[in-house]
Amino acid sequence: MEEFNQKGIAEELKKEPSAENPYRLLDLKLTHVEKFAAGIPAVIAAFRDLFEEKAAIRGTRALFKMNQMGGFDCPSCAWPDPDDERSALGEYCENGAKALAEEATSKRVTPEFFKQNSVFDLAQLDDYQIGKMGRLTDPMYLPQGATHYQPISWEDAFKKIAAHLNGLESPDQAAFYTSGRTSNEASFVYQLFAKEFGTNNMPDCSNMCHETSGSALRPTIGIGKGTVKLEDFYDAEVIVIIGQNPGTNAPRMMSALAKGKQNGAKIIAINPLPEAGLMGFINPQRVGAILHGGAQLADLYLPVKINGDMALLKALELLLIEFEQKSPGTVFDASFIEEKTVGYKDFLKQFDHYNLDELARLSGVSKEALYEAAATLAFKKRIIFCWGMGLTQQPNGVDMIREILNILLLKGSLGIPGAGVCPVRGHSNVQGNRTMMIDEKPTDEQLDRLENFYGFKMPRKHGYDVVRTIKAIHEEKVKVMFCMGGNFLSATPDTTYTAHALRKLNLLVAVSTKLNRGHLVHGKEALILPTYGRSDKDIVNGELQIVSTENSMGVVQDSKGMLEPVSKNLINETQIVCRMAMATLGERAVVDWQRYHDSYDAIRDDIEQCIPGFENYNVRVRQKGGFYLPNAARDKQYFAKDLAGRAPFTLTDIPDNTLAEDEYMMATTRTHDQFNTTIYGLDDRYRGIKNERRVIFMNPVDIDKAGLKAGERVDLFNYDDGIERVAPLFIIVSYQIPEKNTATYFPETNVLVSVNNVVKESNMPASKYVKIKIKKHDPEVYKKVDNMLYQGALQRPS
Ligand SMILES: Nc1nc2c(c(=O)[nH]1)N[C@H]1C(S)=C(S)[C@@H](COP(=O)(O)OP(=O)(O)OC[C@H]3O[C@@H](n4cnc5c(=O)[nH]c(N)nc54)[C@H](O)[C@@H]3O)O[C@H]1N2
Ligand SMILES: Nc1nc2c(c(=O)[nH]1)N[C@H]1C(S)=C(S)[C@@H](COP(=O)(O)OP(=O)(O)OC[C@H]3O[C@@H](n4cnc5c(=O)[nH]c(N)nc54)[C@H](O)[C@@H]3O)O[C@H]1N2
């Protein structure tokens, strides 16, 4: 790769046999599907990644500081660290190590690199290759009509942004996107700048991730967050994991599950795929465990059909009602229902219309298995429900999470030890971003507090979320887009449509650590602003700084980078925002941006004044293990404010998931070798896939019925809104997945997800509910692909 950089990628590409074919099919190998997650291969894989990235020197020492008290917060997932003991080897996991290797790499993407490689050529690379180029070292600018990014001074970059922003007819013509790694401090100044500039257009990755959870939780329990602490996993009697793949996406959760199980908890897994992390676990940090085999984790696995979860949850409720009728007072918590809830009678009434046979058929799970699950829950109270994208990215995701709440309300399993809801967050600080008011729909209460403190009028009109931003850019209502991290193009749905939109922008700015496709499908002008990652030393006025983040369980903690940054020309995210604010607002500014620019402590002092729960922030953030934010649902069983602290039961419907003869349901998911749009490698070890990402998992019966064969090449189509969307060239993998269901990896299949296929109420893309057709591969299919629009710059450099 190093030579690659010097020679120029264009040269290298000429050697590709399939120059006109942008999709390289590698040498797919199928290995066995793993029953257990982690183990020795995980440890080897972790260290291999560090060494391959030449990050060994920058990386290994860092690994032992990751998630240690006084160390830095792992940039991968948002799973909490144990409050007390932490493993001597470091609280890291294979995928945390991969995330660190990605960030701690000593490879550099320099101005010379951009001079050698045009945007057009870079866009021909796949995401894996793009990501491996290294860390961005200098601010870069792409003038209108240019073929290459060129270096620009920070000063001039901020002037350009200011000129564009100040040239808009209205502040609402700008949008400010956030991915979920940004610290609390940077998030706070970022949203404050957007508000002082005059807009609430703050789309963020939550709009594709856990917005659905917030939309369901807030009206029911009064807070859009989970209600459990890590210790609750050790006290639980039953842990249900629905629509989530912990072995890959929250590996440190596995230790908590194993410990809970040791203490006697029963684990129920609900997932169309029998994921390795759900079935078993070997603790990679305990050598003894590796030698002695692993623990079977799930006591019961329910292979639900995609979106069959609502029928499944209703079946559980129907059975629980029967149990309660047989032995009244032993299943439901009558006093909790009486004192803490509303709507119980109406809730019960609906079950006159449901019968178990029908619910079993709709869910795809046998009556016997449903009965066993209900029996496991019936006489227990300390029950935790965990969920992930398998539920939140479904059209009726909000309703399904409310249905989970219904079950917990029946059983009084909220706000007591060992029980509650656990939406397992994604990005390491996505929850903190929201607490810091990165939100396109801030509440009046939040805005009043800001107004009182800062003394200027905050914009009140709700802004655009992710899906609305894409549409607004298309309609040229948004003309300047600023991205704080992330990869807006590849993470969002309907890639072709989104690419067409982004091309219309006057200016696209991306604050990034690494190059990604989002920099290559740009607006008329574009800027790349390089910044520190979580593991980098952040030195302000000669002093090493701490920032803070909030994990999945509401613990706010410090994070201190320790690696020498790859370039002297990097600026931290907070200072980028402050300098943008000073350049843009100038004399207009009411906020003292210079003060924030110079001191994280000053920002924390003011957060304390504007956001409840942060009293004495600067002191408490420096305490060992940080501090918990208040959570009235968890701490006091105080739920919806408008119901005097009670929680409402919700009435929901079962969706109609009928498919045509030649239609299949597709869930887009993650491999074990990626972090969202960052592709670490081309394997999906636990699912037995090696060296290929363009695969589609299908049930053998379906493969047969359709006259196809495992290993055959196919093209995938979606026809929502009467438009043909195509994803060419996938290989069929025969897999244990319910009939008529399929799974593929994102971002490759985001081209198939209509921008209008959204979750009711949360407006998130329903990217685990995509209707597709599957046809034998036809080389002519490329004529239908609008390649250049999302693959790269329009003009080949002459
Ligand atoms: N290593 C690594 N860690 C990560 C990430 C990463 O990409 N890589 N991403 C981070 C982010 S931002 C997030 S949000 C989380 C995501 O973590 P997860 O929520 O685990 O995300 P996914 O892999 O998209 O899919 C979750 C599971 O949903 C299942 N599923 C699909 N459809 C259905 C359905 O209809 N019903 C049910 N019950 N299950 C279904 C899939 O089989 C899969 O096992 O992980 C975070 N951590
Ligand atoms: N089809 C489909 N689409 C999905 C999903 C799905 O399951 N299926 N999942 C959705 C989910 S849950 C999410 S959260 C989104 C993710 O959407 P995003 O958050 O937009 O995407 P990421 O791939 O996490 O962003 C990666 C980029 O962030 C930058 N980066 C990394 N660390 C830092 C940092 O510390 N600071 C800055 N400034 N930049 C940094 C790097 O340049 C890197 O290329 O994708 C969503 N899209």
Ligand SMILES: [Mo]
């Ligand atoms: Mo996410």
